[in-house]
Amino acid sequence: MALHTLPDAERTKRLTTDELRSHFLVDDLFQDGAVTFRFADLDRVVLAGAVPTGGSLDLGMPDELAADSFCERREVGILNIGRAGTVTVGDDSYYLGNRDLLYVGRGSGAISFASDTAGSPARFYVVSYPAHGAHPTTLVRKADAELEELGSAEQANRRDLFKYVRPGGVESAQLVMGITEIQEGSVWNTMPAHTHARRTEVYLYFDVPEGDVVFHMMGEPQEVRTVVVRDGEAVLSPGWSIHAGAGTRAYTFCWAMGGENQDFGDMQFVGMEDIR
C-alpha cells in the first residue's frame, strides 16, 4: 500500500509542481477489476477505489492495519460514483445506485463489491478512519441526504451540498462525508475558502468530463498553490490548508473529514482581502 506522508506548511511553500502532486494528489485509485488502497498520515485515513469489472472484489485486509478484519477498529464510508452495484457487508447486501453511500460501522463483517453490469461498472470510493465506537451500518440514498444550497450565479459558485454522514443524520465515530454538485454555469467550490484547525479533509473530484480539469487550490491562506486535478483524482487537505477549486466546467466532488470534532461549521473563513 502506498503511504502518503505529508510535508508541513513551511516545506509545502517550497515544493515543485511534481513534489506537490506526489505528496497531496492521489491519482490512481480507480483501476478496472481491482481494489486499490492508499494510506495517508492525515488522521490515519485509508482511501480505496474498487471497480468490479469481472466478478466481485473483496476489500480484504491490508497488512498495514495489523488487524483481523478491516472494520475491527475502523469505520468506512463507501460512495458509488459509477453505475449501479452491490456492496456486501458480512451477510447483508446493499444495492447502491449512482451517488448512493453506504456507511459501515466498526465491528462489521467482511466487505465485497459487485457491479450490476460488468461492462458498465460501479466505481466505489472508500474512505475509512479509526473508530473508537460502533455505529450501525446504514445505506444513505442521495435523495435522503441533507441538502444545503450555496453560492450564487453572480459569483459562479452555485452548488448543492449533500450531507450523508453527519451528526443528527447517519451517525459515525468521526467520519463526516458528503458530496457537492457544482451547478451548470458555475465553476467554483468552497470560495470564499476556509481551513479546519481541528480536522483534515479529502476531496475526490468526479464526473469531470474528459478534456476538462479542476484547478484545486491548497496551502496556507497566504501561500496558495494550485494542483490540476482530473476525473477520479483526490487531494489530501491538512488542517492548515484551504481546499477550493475552479473547474473548466461544472463537476462534482466528494468531501470526507476526520479529526477532533464533527461540527460541519467548525471552519475558519479566509477573507477575500486576505487570500494570496
Ligand SMILES: O=C(O)C(=O)C[C@H](O)C(=O)CO
Ligand atoms: O463547496 C463547498 O463549499 C464544499 O463542498 C465545502 C466542503 O464541504 C468542505 O470544505 C466541508 O468542510
Ligand SMILES: [Zn+2]
Ligand atoms: Zn472544508
